[in-house]
Amino acid sequence: MRNVARLLFGRGARRRWLHLIIGGALAMPYVFVGQLVVGPATHARYVFYDLALQLLSFAVGLPLAAVTSVLFPLTRPLEAGAVRWLCGVDGDRLADGPARTRDAKGRTAAWFTLHLGFGGIIAGMSLAVPPFSVVLIALPVITVFSDDLLGLPEAMGQGWVLALMPVAGVACLVALAACAVVAGALLAHWAPALLGPTAEERLAAAEARAADLAVRNRLARELHDSVGHALSAVTLQASAARRLLDSDPEFVREALAAIEDTTRRTVGELDAVLGVLREGDAPGTAPAPTLAADLDGLLRRTRAGGLRVTATVDADPQALSPVLSREAYRIVQEGLSNALKHAGGQVTVTLGIGIADGHLEITLENPLAIASPCRPGGGHGLRGIADRARLLGGTAQAGAEDGTWRLRVRLPMKSPI
Structure with a gap:
């Protein structure tokens, strides 16, 4: 009842x-x-x-x-x-x-x-x-x-x-x-x-959701690459400065300056990314980093943490398109960040940037004996590199080869986007 x-x-x-x-x-x-x-x-x-x-x-x-x-x-x-x-x-x-x-x-x-x-x-x-x-x-x-x-x-x-x-x-x-x-x-x-x-409205809504998801994924990659690299670099730089505080004051000053530069740049990049998320707010004023604008600075800040980086650049970064230069910068940044996380400052990382067969080729290598690239819960950085390469119509390969951890990325010079 x-x-x-x-x-x-x-x-x-x-x-x-x-x-x-x-x-x-x-x-x-x-x-x-x-x-x-x-x-x-x-x-x-x-x-x-x-x-x-x-x-x-x-x-x-x-x-x-x-x-x-x-x-x-x-x-x-x-x-x-x-x-x-x-x-x-x-x-x-x-x-x-x-x-x-x-x-x-x-x-x-x-x-x-x-x-x-x-x-x-x-x-x-x-x-x-x-x-x-x-x-x-x-x-x-x-x-x-x-x-x-x-x-x-x-x-x-x-x-x-x-x-x-x-x-x-x-x-x-x-x-x-x-x-x-x-x-x-x-x-x-x-x-x-x-x-x-209607069917047309469902299709339009699905396309809008796909576009929104693509933007969110891109923002997530930007945050992961910029903030993740900055935290890894700052952690290593602070650790090296603490160890050498008494024996090498000059190195400590360089490490502290690198920490300051890294955090300042990362805050600017974070503001630019979050500006896109704030509805009605103007985007941040910090420009997206590119190979042409900040490759030397990226290598300098990475070396300040104690990581030995040997770089061979056989391509003119100024000749790259803005999109290609920006994505290539993020790929190099993430590759160096992985080396900071897994290899520490005890090995030498070899970076190569060149052009072959109409493609921009990026390679990063470090000895596998010390590195431990397959950490539990990891893999987001390599997945992000693969996503960036795929969106540009390129390829990305990473793995152990002859006792060396090697990352190889090929990006077409004429980007589809």
Whole structure:
């Protein structure tokens, strides 16, 4: 019994009932317009007092409602918002924007007609049934003090009929609630099909999500490469400075200067990346680092941490395109960061940058005996390098070869992006 009461009068049922009442209220202007058509057509003077003419006016008004929804594209988002909040339909299954295509407008017109049709019927019942039910429930008491049956048939004045009147009154209220539940459930079931996005809108939404995901992945790579490299470099530089604090003050000063330079540059890069994430904020002013602008500085800061780096550059960084120069810088930065993490300052890292067969080739090597590139939970840096190379149409390979950990990246000089 409790489940039945919750089904008929629970919070969800009441909200859907309210949604139907709103549909009935929206239908009233169209019913009035229908009366202006039905009255002269049937030569009726008082349409309002004739139930059959009222229903006919209602039937005439519904097509006008469908036309209205076609003329006003905002009908769909307004109706979708009402369905989302009052009918308990998942918002992801409903369209957010106005109906623009013929298919979307047709489905919106069908939904609007159903909403106003069902709503008009339930709203009319909600106005008529409760007073009638109250009269039936109170009729046995009324007849005790008066013989007036309030205009009801005289047969209802019989004793056994009067005894059943309260039951009939309660049954009418339950029937009204059941009709509202069924109508609300049908509208909730049809809403995703009629108010949901079209195939074109789903495709556009998927493309927008893919573009947003690509931006987020790029920002994640930028943060990982810049901040991760900075933390690794600063950690190694601070450790080396602590060890040589008493024996080599000049090296300590260089290490501290490198820490200051690294953190300042990283804060600028972090501000630039976060500026993209702040809606309405202007992007940060720090430019993205490139081989042409900061390769020497990157090598200097890396060496200040104690890592020995031998670099051979057979390509003119100034001749590279901005995109290629920027991505190549990040690849070199991540390769050196991996060496800092896994090889420490006890080995020599060999960096080579050259051009061959229309490709920019980047290689980084360090002895495998000391390095431990496959640390638990790692691998994000190498994955980021592979992603950058793939986006540029190039390739990236990393692994152990003849006792050496080697990273080899080939990027086409003519980038596809």
